[in-house]
Amino acid sequence: MTIDASKKSIILVIDDSPTNLEVLSHFLDESGFEVWSDLNGEKALQRLKIAQPDLILLDVVMPGKDGFEICRRLKENPLTHDIPVIFMTSLADTTDKVKGLKLGAVDYITKPFQAEEVLVRIELHLRLRNLTKALATKNEQLKVEIKERQAVEATLRELQQDLEQRVEARTAELKEAQVWLVQSEKIASLGQLVAGIAHEVNNPVNFIVGNLGHIDRYFEDLIALLNLYQKYLPEPPNEVIDKIEEIELKELLSDLPKVLNSMHIGASRILDLSSSLRNFSxxxxxxxxxxxxxxxxxxxxxxxxxxxxxxxxxxxxxxxxxxxxxxxxxxxxxxxxxxxxxxxxxxxxxxxxxxxxxxxxxxxxxxxxxxxxxxxxxxxxxxxxxxxxxxxxxxxxxxxxxxxxxxxxxxxxxxxxxxxxxxxxxxxxxxxxxxxxxxxxxxxxxxxxxxx
Ligand SMILES: Nc1ncnc2c1ncn2[C@@H]1O[C@H](COP(=O)(O)OP(=O)(O)OP(=O)(O)O)[C@@H](O)[C@H]1O
Ligand SMILES: [Mg+2]
The missing domain is CATH 3.30.565.10 (Histidine kinase-like ATPase, C-terminal domain)
Structure with a gap:
């Protein structure tokens, strides 16, 4: 709230003496204030519900509600609570002055009035009041600023947390991607190696498998020939008989097909393996x-x-x-x-x-x-x-x-x-x-x- 210097300050005077009221109003009006006046407290309280002055001059001794009672009511009401109240009291009433100040009045002036003194006190309290208002406004502004700042800080913290989480997630992803790359790189190069070896193995093994077929036939032919010899030359010379015994011909002939068969199995297993390896890799x-x-x-x-x-x-x-x-x-x-x-x-x-x-x-x-x-x-x-x-x-x-x-x-x-x-x-x-x-x-x- 800013204070409008061009606006006249409003003084409410509450006094049961019409003469006093008249004198004060006239004097304050002359001094450049807008003056509201009330002859009794009750009326003044009614008026204050609708509009508030900048300062109140309040007579202590009044019929009905006296000044103290009015002051208490003013201080209880949030609408009027902050309006500075100056008591008007007779010179001798020290206890009244103390009581008034205790009730929340900011000052007192003594009757009969010294015009200069009244003016100085009123101006002083109006200034104080304005400063207090300005201070309160500033305070409110500061509170709002602090709240805004706290909100900004909270948002920043959230953003930072979010960022940290994203970085963490990204780092994990990167780490995973890196391991995945290394793994697939390893597998790819291992695959190439395996495929290469399988390919190299494939040729000689095919060669063996192909020739095993010939060997089968050659042995069959040789065995048939041997059988023919035995048929037409049943009495071979001693040297041949010795050799037959030495090489255990009978066992050899029964073993040979088995040996050949296991060579077939072994070779085709190698073929399977090499084609599997090529397939896998x-x-x-x-x-x-x-x-x-x-x-x-x-x-x-x-x-x-x-x-x-x-x-x-x-x-x-x-x-x-x-x-x-x-x-x-x-x-x-x-x-x-x-x-x-x-x-x-x-x-x-x-x-x-x-x-x-x-x-x-x-x-x-x-x-x-x-x-x-x-x-x-x-x-x-x-x-x-x-x-x-x-x-x-x-x-x-x-x-x-x-x-x-x-x-x-x-x-x-x-x-x-x-x-x-x-x-x-x-x-x-x-x-x-x-x-x-x-x-x-x-x-x-x-x-x-x-x-x-
Ligand atoms: N068939 C299964 N029986 C019991 N536990 C299993 C089985 N398969 C996977 N797991 C569990 O899941 C976990 C993760 O398996 P994953 O294959 O991802 O990694 P790993 O086998 O531990 O390591 P890596 O495969 O990288 O060498 C294993 O450590 C194991 O505890
Ligand atoms: Mg595993």
């Missing part, structure tokens, strides 16, 4: 391809074969396949193989843990570690279930297994990224779903759904 730079999902699963199983076989202290892990007739599926084969690898490797880890705890206390006697792989087509979706009968995942952990870096494995064994990367591959790159369900003590099932 096929690079995805050519984009999506139509592939046979079962081939990817089989390649993965073959590569993990050494972990499925029986070892000292570890029984073999049985793999049950329940394959439906699947159409070719358009996908990034290398990436999907990586998903199979992660899921099957996790299942093997879990089974090994369970076998390990079985070895410690023999409570799982007759336990047959098993991985069950089921595929089927439902509503234009290919479903691949990978189910193990290991210890299962607690409900609390089931919520977290797909979170990047979540692992229960010792440092160095797990990065906690296998499932998070697998989920990205399935959901983002193939518009599919990867879900987990598990029952503690019974096992875990992961289901991959890929739309066809």
């Amino acid at each position: 096929r690079l995805d730079d050519a984009g999506k391809k139509n592939v046979n999902i079962h081939e990817g699963i089989e390649s993965t199983l073959l590569i993990l074969g050494h972990r499925l076989k029986a070892r000292p202290d570890y029984p073999a892990i049985q793999v049950i396949r329940e394959y439906d007739d699947l159409p070719l599926v358009e996908c990034y084969p290398g990436q999907l193989n990586q998903v199979f690898m992660n899921l099957i490797a996790n299942a093997i880890d879990a089974l090994e843990d369970k076998i390990h705890s079985q070895n410690i206390d023999d409570k799982y006697a007759n336990y047959q570690p098993t991985i069950h792989i089921k595929t089927k087509v439902i509503k234009r979706q290919v479903l691949i279930h990978i189910i193990d009968n290991a210890a299962g995942i607690s409900e609390e952990f089931q919520q977290q297994v797909f979170a990047p870096f979540f692992t229960t494995k010792p440092p160095g064994k797990g990065t906690g990224l296998g499932l998070s990367i697998s989920q990205k591959i399935v959901v983002i790159n193939h518009s599919g779903q990867l879900t987990c369900s598990s029952v503690i003590g019974q096992g875990t099932e992961f289901v991959i759904k890929i739309p066809i």
